Amino acid sequence: MYYNKIYVIESKFPTGSEVAQKEYLYNELNSLTFYFSRNLDFYEYYRSKSTYLDRYYFTRNQNDLRICTDSSHIDKDPFISNRI
Numbered sequence: 458m459y460y461n462k463i464y465v466i467e468s469k470f471p472t473g474s475e476v477a478q479k480e481y482l483y484n485e486l487n488s489l490t491f492y493f494s495r496n497l498d499f500y501e502y503y504r505s506k507s508t509y510l511d512r513y514y515f516t517r518n519q520n521d522l523r524i525c526t527d528s529s530h531i532d533k534d535p536f537i538s539n540r541i
Contacts, residue, residue: 462489466485
């Protein structure tokens, strides 16, 4: 996946002005940042060496799985944390 993305970025690299080249690279960087942000749950899961969700992450024919493993945002929401 990594080398394929490098190939695509380099093969579409513009030959125009330096401004066009920088704009292209910034757009690619933004795209990659968005991709990594969108998949942050998976990276955190993988880096933690957990295995309890392996059947969802590493089995074919699964839907686009977005599992939120961080629930700290719930404690920060006064609407949720103040209700009993």
